[in-house]
Amino acid sequence: MTRQELYDYAVSLLAKKNYASGDMHRQLIRLTEKTEDVERVLRLLTDNHYLNDAQFSAYLFDKHVKKLHGPTRIKQELRQKGFSQELIEQELEKSNIDWYALAKEARVRKFGEMLPTDQKDKNKQIRHLQYKGFAMEMIFEALS
8 A cells, every 4th residue: 555545544534533643553554564654644644733642632531531430441541542651641640630529429420429338339339430440549438
């Protein structure tokens, strides 16, 4: 596949949905063995503002916070999309989110205001908050 064909393919993908540069790299590398062509296409896409990792990561970060996901889950989701660890850490640092309050809000939205009375209910709520991506200290704070 020529460089122009790679570029056209990448633009057609971006017309359908946003991609992180790591994700786009995985898509393009499947089509050719020439990594220098892939790198050049990625540079062109970035220079033309078709790929913007900072903007896209901020969008995804906000989307996950609105879904009441915790920091662990958000990091995992962004890593799977192909964002750099440095960008993910920057996104977490610049957010002014009270993760403890968010964990409590997630618990209340799912289970109501009443705290669990027996161990079975408590374990169920703990598992749910772990799935949402909250650390154990955040979970125990939400359950107290």
